Amino acid sequence: MxxxxxxxxxxxxxxxxxxxxxxxxxxxxxxxxxxxxxxxxxxxxxxxxxxxxxxxxxxxLPPPSVNALLNSVQSSLAPHLVDALKDAVVQELAAQRRELLAAQQAASAELTTLVHRLESVQTPLFERLRAYETRIADLEKDLADQSKENRELLKLKIELLKEQVQTECAASRLNFN
Ligand SMILES: [Zn+2]
Structure with missing residues (x-):
C-alpha cells in the first residue's frame, strides 16, 4: 500500500x-x-x-522540544501518566527558573563584593580594571570546561564584569574632562 x-x-x-x-x-x-x-x-x-x-x-529526527517529546509519548501512555509527566516538566522548569534567579543574585553579589573591596582601598582605576580583566580571564577559562548549568552563571558573571569595566571607564572619562 x-x-x-x-x-x-x-x-x-x-x-x-x-x-x-x-x-x-x-x-x-x-x-x-x-x-x-x-x-x-x-x-x-x-x-x-x-x-x-x-x-x-x-x-x-528526534523531537527537540519538551512539547514534541510529550506529544510523542502521549499516544503510548495512559492519560493520567501524561498529566503526571507534564506536571513533572512544569515543576522542573520552575526549579530551573529559581536556580537561575539565585545564580543571578550570587553573580551580582560577587561583583558587588569585588567592587567594594577595590573601592575601600582606593585602588587606582588601572589596577581596578586589571583586577576585573584578571577575573574575566579566570571565568573565561572556567567557561571552557564547566557543565552547562555553570556555563550560564559564568557567562552572566563575565557580562556583569564587562559592564562594570565599561561603567568605570566611562566614569573616569567624565572625571578627566
Ligand atoms: Zn557489520
Whole structure:
C-alpha cells in the first residue's frame, strides 16, 4: 500500500553504519540486506525500522522540544501518566527558573563584593580594571570546561564584569574632562 521510499539507517553490531532508501514490499524489505563490512544480515533490523516508520511511531529526527517529546509519548501512555509527566516538566522548569534567579543574585553579589573591596582601598582605576580583566580571564577559562548549568552563571558573571569595566571607564572619562 505505501510505496514511497523509506530511509533506512542501520548501525551494525560491528560498528559500521550504512544507510539506504527502499520501497517496502508488503511492509518489509523486498530483498535481504547485509552489512557492507562484516556481511552480518541487516534485513531484520531494516524490517523493524520500516514497520516503525510505516506505523508513524518514529520521526526522521528526534523531537527537540519538551512539547514534541510529550506529544510523542502521549499516544503510548495512559492519560493520567501524561498529566503526571507534564506536571513533572512544569515543576522542573520552575526549579530551573529559581536556580537561575539565585545564580543571578550570587553573580551580582560577587561583583558587588569585588567592587567594594577595590573601592575601600582606593585602588587606582588601572589596577581596578586589571583586577576585573584578571577575573574575566579566570571565568573565561572556567567557561571552557564547566557543565552547562555553570556555563550560564559564568557567562552572566563575565557580562556583569564587562559592564562594570565599561561603567568605570566611562566614569573616569567624565572625571578627566
Ligand atoms: Zn557489520
Amino acid at each position: 505505501n510505496t514511497s521510499a523509506v530511509p533506512i539507517k542501520i548501525f551494525c553490531a560491528c560498528g559500521q553504519k550504512y544507510a539506504f532508501e527502499v520501497h517496502p514490499h508488503n511492509g518489509a524489505m523486498p530483498v535481504p540486506v547485509a552489512c557492507p563490512v562484516c556481511k552480518r544480515d541487516g534485513t531484520h533490523e531494516a524490517n523493524r525500522i520500516i514497520a516503525k516508520i510505516l506505523n508513524g511511531k518514529t520521526q526522521p
